[in-house]
Amino acid sequence: MRELRPWLGLLQRHRRQLAVGLVLMAATLMAGLGLLALSGWFITATAITALAWAAGLNASLNLYAPGGGIRFFALARTASRYFERLVNHDVVLRLLADIRVELFRKLLRAEAYSAKRLGSAAFLNRLVSDVDTLDNLYLRQIAPPLVALAGSLGAAGLIAVFAPALSLVVLAVLVPWLGVVTLGMAWWTRRHGAAEMEAAERLRSHALTELEGMAELSAAGLLSRDQNDLLGEDNAQRYRQMQQETSAISGQALNTLVIHLLVAALLLFASQAWQAGQISGAVMVLIPLVIMALSEGFLPLPRAFMRLGATEAAAERLNTQDGSQPDSSGQPSEVGLPENPTLTWSHIRVARGAPVVFEDFSLSVSPGERLVITGASGSGKSTLASLAARLTSPDDGQVMVNGNDGALFSLSEWRERISLLTQDAHLFNESVAANLRVGDADASESRLWRVLEAVDLAPLVASLDCGLETPVGEGGGQLSGGEGRRLALARVLLRSAPIVILDEPFTGLDEATAERVWKGIQHWLSGCSVVLMLHDSMPFIEADRVISLTAGRAM
Amino acid sequence: MVVQLGLMAWFVDRLIVHDQPVTLVATGAALALAVVVRSIGQWGQEMAGLQASHRVRRQVRRALLNAWASAGPVGLSSCDSGRLSSEWTEQVDSLDGYYARFLPQMILAVIVPLIILSVVAVQDWLAALFLLAAAPLIPLFMALIGMGAERVNQRHYESLARLSGHFLDRIRGMTTLQLFGRSVDAVEDVAAATDHYRRLNMATLRVAFLSSAVLEFFASVAIAAVAIYVGFALLGMISFGPADEMSLFSGLFVLLLAPEFFQPLRLLSQYYHDRAAALGAAAHLSARLVASDSLVPQAAQAQRQEPDSSGIRVSGLGVRYPNGREVLSDLDFELPSGQTLVVTGPSGCGKSTLLAVLAGFMAPSQGEARIRGQSPGSMPVGWMGQRPWLVPGSWRQNLRLTAPEASEGAMLEAIDRVGLRSVLDGLPEGLSTRIGEGGLGLSGGQARRLALARLFLTSSTVMLLDEPTAGLDEATEAEVIEGVRGIIGGQRLCVIASHQPALRALGDQHLALGSTHHA
Structure with a gap:
């Protein structure tokens, strides 16, 4: 239950609406209870009055x-039921939207690559389905038992007016039974619930893996085999679901059994009380009917509490996101970044979590310089690039601008000045234009065409049916590798930052195209400091300086 | 249930009206028995629904997998894999409510009210008329409301799938968003998407709730009317019809039965959004099943033949994408067994498309290709795409993705061949070392070489490599080329798309594709 605490805290923000919802829920149950009880009482009372009349007695009844x-x-x-439902669902959905946005914000603050480390398949599950699972929390697991409890107490109170002894019987049965169908049910299904959720996540990640490796698998003729595995896992998973459902169904059947046995017992007891002259005949009918109407409040409980384990597991996984590192350097600096900055890696040491170890590494790029850093894959080029963009921080040493420690500046300010094309730059599953506008939100169409011209993509985009509005597919899948790379490059250029770092910009391009692109983008790079990370220097690139990097050491 | 209520009414009637002592034990036992039977019946009904839903979901999942397989990698490349996987998981699960609850309840909603109505009619036909008058209005209103609900629900499911795709896309591009300082916009984006989802959801729910409120209203009014009618009849204030004969037994019995008359219908309306959810999902799923039907590549329909020892023959091959872009036309070549073909050309000239056709991922729009005398796709081939496919898991798991039976020795040999041996030797956990999503923990070149090693492990004698050395430096590239050299020759056929001069030297044949197909 501890896992749920942060989310219960979130509920407080919408306290008033939740209270209204709860009151409406209780009102609904009470009205149902009142309707049946009063009707039963009324009919019996009329019958007794009629009997009295028949016997010639002077009985009167206010009809x-x-x-x-x-x-x-x-x-x-x-x-009350209609408004209760509207109020409750609206507030819960609002709450869930809050949760999603909050989570996403947290993830963005987390250190670079930690999001990747968690694995996107697991992630998608976390965001969409965990948040939806938390939907259960208030509407199914907090409010209904409270309402059932209120209903039980209300019913017992009503009965107590006529027969205090019977109301004790009602409380003695209903209160413990409420515990059984809620906490007992949750305890019984908890183990399976957590296992089921884990398996569901594995299943989804398997499906995602298969989709991503579709080409390799189908080429190797292994697709049907993998699909059989997937179906096997799915069967096992559904078997687990069935076990859970069976528990819930049995719980519901037991629920019916207990409540209606109580109704029968109350009728018998009440009849004895009536025979003893303690209560009137009409009240004797009223007592069991009250409990019968109450059964409605108990009906949804077993199924809702079957899901408590899953809700807890979801909350727990969402909680682990809370552990993310906060953005410690969010404040804008007083100094302000200069327009023509000199970028310096100063006495950098990187030892943990990187494929390459840097020890006391220093390098400087002056304004307007063209610096080429060459090195084999794994020589540390990408590490230098992410240090410069402050995606990662060094274990020791500093990344500086004009002699000022980078940590003094806010990240957004920093990244306005330093634009980086990473090796795995992501293309969003949106249009060509939308992808470009990630670099410059206000870019005009003609500016987009100019930058496409620079990277030699303009003829291709012009030939597409929808032009700039053509979707690029998931991860740019509708484009070839080289085309996607050039689109990502164009996006970096639109940023117009004074320092541009390009990590392997020509991947997937033949030499002739690479040369055309390099020539084409010169206009966009004029006046900028450019750091090119390449595995080999290319003959058409005129660099001011070429540095060769081997295992974190400059040659 | 009817019996239980009847017994209760009878019991009350006996006591009050006839003032007869009844044996408590006998009545109690009969009541208990009725309650037990009722509970068991309820249990059995729900279990049967559960079983049905279980079977249906299994079948739908299987059909979806078939649809993926027949669409193939090219057909699916325009679909978001997050969305596809959510279709396969959540949307199929949302069929559950329909089969497990709605359908059985629909049958009950017809049968149970009829039984109750006839029981009530026997007691008092006028009370039965009250119930009957309320009942037919219910399906009418439900249908009216249901039509709107269905449309809304379909939209709701589309937006749910789009939302999950949107999330995955934003998460994958999180680093990019951070670099461009667009995180704040992305948060707003997510907020807007979620809010849109909330509003759609509320629209669905409002309609669903309205339908149950209508029902609730009629049920309440009918119960109230029955209660008041019975009361007045008992007092003898209503003098027509069967009201004169009303006894406390029949009156109470009718009153107790009245809510039960509406109960199945009320449950049905509670399950109504199960139905709407299932229909929304079903429309989506069947659209997927139909869409993939139209993309079935030629190979899937081709007849199976025994492979012969011939090589690759391509004649008059042309490919045009659905968006009107023509990437290949009138291509002819023949590659004898044991040879390697290197396809060169500027980016976008159709190198990858040619390989996709040879792998059987897409059907050519003109001409044909034959590999070992067969249509592409009817025999296994080794494939490596432009982006290496790596899954979160150990090196061993990644190597066994397309070669499930590979031995440790074979895996070590393959790793040796692609020049990863020194890297592996530096890992304390060896082949059990874990790789993160998208090859995290490996450099770009290492990821590529690991995927190559996997290719070497497969038993296929036909290999299709799309830019195998893209992004590798000269030294690593040379190692990879050495590895490729080690497996070509003999009876093997190899087609490599690349613009690297160093790889070109491996080819027995060369094919240069032009760049004239852009326009």
Whole structure:
């Protein structure tokens, strides 16, 4: 239950609406209870009165108050249920939107690559389905037992007016039973619930893996085999679901059994009380009917609490996101970054979590310089690049601008000045234009065309049916590797930062295209300091300086 | 249930009206028995629904997998894999409510009210008329409301799938968003997407709730009317119809039965959004099943033949994408067994498309290709795409993805061949070392070489490599080329798309594709 605490805290923000919802829920149950109880009482009372008349006795019965009461309860029940549902669902959905945005914000603050480390398949599950699972928490697992408890107490109170002894019987049965169908049910299904959720995540990640490796698998003729594995896992998973469902169904059947046995017992007890002259005949009918109406409040409980384990597991996984490192350098600096910055890696040491170890590494790029850093894959080029963009921080040493430690500046300010094309730059599953505008949100169409011209993509985009609005597919899948790379490059250029770091910009391009692109983008790079990370220097690139990097050491 | 209520009414009637002592034990036992039977019946009904839902979901999942397989990698490349996987998991699960609850309840909603109605009619036909009058209005209203709900629900499911694709896309591009300082916009984006989802959801729910409120209203009014009617009849204030004969037994019995008359219908309306959810999902799923039907590549329909020892023959091959872009036309070549073909050309000239056709991922729009005398796709081939496919898991798991039976020795040999031996020797956990999503923990070149090693492990004698050395430095490239050299020759056929001069030297034949197909 501890896992749920942060989320219960979130509920407080919408306290008033939740209270209204709860009151409406209780009102609905009470109206139903009142309707059946009053009707039963009314009919029996009329029958007794009729008998009295038949016996020539002078009995009188006020017909209009109960009749009006019955009509009132009937309407009240309908209205309160409708508004209760609207109020509750709206507030819960609002709450869930809050949760999603909050989570996403947290993830963005987390150190670079930690998001990747968690694995996107697991992640997708976390965001969409865990948050939806938390939907259960209030609407299914907090409010209904409270309402059932309130209903039980209300029913017991009503009965206590006529027969205090019987109301004790009602409490003695209903309160423990409420514990059984809620906490007992949750305890019984918890183990399976957590296992089921884990398996569901594995299943989804397997499906995602298969989709991503579709080409390799189908080429190797292994697709059907993998699909059989997937179906096997799915069968096992559904078997687990069935076990859970069976528990819930049995719980519901037991629920019916207990409540209606109580109703029967109350009728018998009440009849004895009536025979003993303690209560009137009409009240004798009223007592069991109250409990019968109450059964509605108990009905949804077993199934809701079957899911408590899953809700807890979801909350727990969402909680682990809370552990993310906060953005410690969010404040804008007083100094302000200069327009023509000199970028310096100063006495850098990187030892943990990187494929390459740097020890006391220093390098400087002056304004307007063209610096080429060459090196084999794994020589540390990408590490230098992510240090410069402050995606990662060094274990020791500093990344500086004009002699000022980078940590003094806010990240957004920093990244306005330093633009980086990473090796795995992501293309969003949106249009060509939308992808470009990630680099410059306000870019005009003609500016987009100019930058596409620079990277030699303009003829291709022009030939597409929808032009700039053509979707690029998931991860740019509708484009060839080289085309996607050039689109990502164009996006970096639109940023117009004074320092541009390009990590392997020509991947997937033949030499002739690479040369055309390099020539084409010169205009966009004029006046900028450019750091090119390449595995080999290319003959057409005129660099001011070429540095060869081997295992974190400059040659 | 009817029996239980009947017994209760009878019991009350006996006591009050006839003032007869009844044996408590006998009545109690009969009541208990009725309750037990009722519970068991409820249990059995729900279990049967559960079983049905279980079977249906299994079948739908299987059909979806078939659809993926027949669409193939090229057909699916325009679909978001997050969305596809959510279709396969959540959307199929949302069929559950329909089969497990809605369908059985629909049958009950017809049968149970009829039984109750006839029981009530026997007691008092006028009360039965009250119930009957309320009942037919219910399906009418439900249908009216249901039509709107269905449309809304379909939209709701589309937006749910788009939302999950949107999330995955944003998460994958998180580093990019951070670099461009667009994180704040992305948060707003996510907020807007979620809010859109909330509003759609509320629209669905509002309609679903309205339908149950209508029902609730009629049920309440009918119960109230029955109660008041019975009361007045008992007092003898209503003098027509069967009201005169009303006894406490029949009156109470009718009153107790009245809510039960509406109960199955009310449950049905509670399950109504199960139905709407299932229909929304079903429309989506069947659209997927139909869409993939139209993309079935030629190979899937081709007849199976025994492979012969011939090589690759391509004649008059042309490919045009659905968006109107023509990438290949009138291509002819023949590659004898044991040879290697290197395809060169500027980016976008159709190198990858040619390989996709040879692998059987897409059907050519003109001409044909034959590999070992067969249509592409009817025999296994080794494939490596432009982006290496690596899954989160150990090196061993990644190597066994397409060669499930590979031995440790074979895996070590393959790793040796692609020049990763020195890297592996430096890992304390060896082949059990874990790799993160997208090859995290490996450099770009290492990821590529690991995928190559996997290719070497497969038993296929036909290999298709799309830019195998893209992004590798000269030294590593040379190692990889050495590895490729080690497995070509003999009876093996190899087609490599590349613009690297160093790889070109491996080819027995060369094919240069032009760049004239852009326009």
